[in-house]
Amino acid sequence: MAKLRVAIHKLTSCSGCQLAILNQGAQLLDLLEDIDIVHFIEGGLYEPDASVDLALIEGSVTTPEDLQRLQHARSNSKLLVSIGACATSGGVQALRNMQDERAWKQAIYAKPEFIDTLANSTPIKAHAKVDFELWGCPITIEQLNNLIRQLRFGTLPIDNKEKLCMECKRRQQVCVMVTRQAPCLGPVTRTACGALCPAFGRACYGCFGPSEQPNGKSLGKRFAGLGLMPAQIAQRFASIHSQSPDFNEQYHHWQALDPKLSEEDKQ
């Protein structure tokens, strides 16, 4: 079987998801028996216009240049898969979508006119056809290898949207929401991290995005019952996947209830 030709493109991101490829250690040699990586800046390979079977896109579309590179990547690939929070929902940098972008730019940069950005940070699927998504901040080695393995077997990759709680309980971890009243996003978040934060007694931050059927409305109410203020609840839902529709809805709902906002701001 011919090797799979793969390009790994980076748009606006922290490059953490690309590490899922490099961090496998010796196993990378096994992976390379199945795939040819032709473009991968973090790995020192630069051939952005190569035609490939599979393009993995990390990062969100934040600049006009991102958009251009995405369009090239799409037209040069048979399959396009977005990897990580930035690519799937806009990422942490999409928090600015809900703020006055110009004011922030002026406040932070000495010469804001040098900053060439689009109005919003948006996920890949807002601009191009996406064949599959790997959610996570960052994605895991297992997610990536499973995708490649399933493509090699010729099967459809499994889109695991199971809730984090299931994995947490399979690991026999004690529920931090019940024992510590911690505002855990586990009940509305996709599994894949191995319920990492609850394993250390911390509430889930929602790194892997909304799960199947996330009842954010009920969970938000429960957070309020545990003593969180509306703005704190809004921030819980906003932090990593603020632009995913399910979490975005909760963000706006709780933000609007923040007593600190003036009536004008609420509109």
Add this chain to the structure above:
Amino acid sequence: MTQHFLPKQQLQLLIDCLRAEGYGVIGPKVKDDAIVFEELADATELPYGIEEDSAPGRYQLKKARHKRAFAFNTGPQGLKPFLFAPEQELWRAEHTDDGLIFRQSFPAIRPLAFIGLRACDLAALALQDKHFAEGPYPDPSYQAKRQQLFIVAVNCSRSASTCFCVSTGDGPSAESGFDLCLDELDRGYLINVGSDKGQRIADKLGLEAASGAKRAVATRQHQRAVQQQERQMPDEKTLMTLVDKLDDQRWQDIAERCLACGNCTSVCPTCFCSKQESHSDIKGQASSQVRLWDSCFSEQHSYIVGKVIRNEISQRYRQWVLHKLANWQLQYGRSGCVGCGRCIAWCPVAIDLVEEARALCLGDKP
């Protein structure tokens, strides 16, 4: 049944005797703010002076004035994860020089003795036995683990606020299904023997007969635990009326609160649903078929031939409750609820199964 007395400081002797018989001894410990069952090195690791405060969506350990080891009622686990593992390889397939080879996998099994299980845990064990060991397709690893099990039960001397085993007929004292059963008093333990295996261990302990006064204390403790229970599950006949309430508005009301996270089914000592996944190595040369705990609250659980049958949370909660409380009676001869209250305490949004069952069956207004 003759009752014996084991002084408090000799509990270690019981552990030593079990270990000498080849058992790994598992008992309650405090870990991550809860009572969990783990291997005990010695009796000092037991949760002396610890009780739990439980309420819907809440479980908090607190220090009590006494120094008893078994004053708690339940932790999140029970016995289930030890016999029905949350993740277990069932078989493997490998490419070899002789072609594709399939091999059944079998976990390493060693005899385990559990100290501190309650009447509700034993009732749940009997139900899991019916499902995993006594049906037409028994699970060989469950059976093997089950056969080697030694059980030291403890009768509850108090009830947590989430307990309702009296109404299901499963507690608070154990009547059968144990090898040894303890009543914990301030200065020691009354011991009942429930099997030949149990007798063998009891003989090694050099026990004295229990005085009438000590037995009277145990009886009073039992009565107190009974009286402390605040919740009452409707009786089995009443629960059967749930099958006529498929369209009740209450299912929608519950679905607004329910996260469909599966915590209730994971901590439930009788829930047994699973799913299977194929895990392949990176080269595609070997594949492992793994059984994982699943839940009727998961979307994939009702996925059949291209369609999710129970797409709404209301349908999933209804499925769980109808199966557990009503249809188990047809399947296993009794309701699937043993009154341990775990699903109430460990629900992140504080849904109370008893309250919901009463609202549906009896029209109680919560």
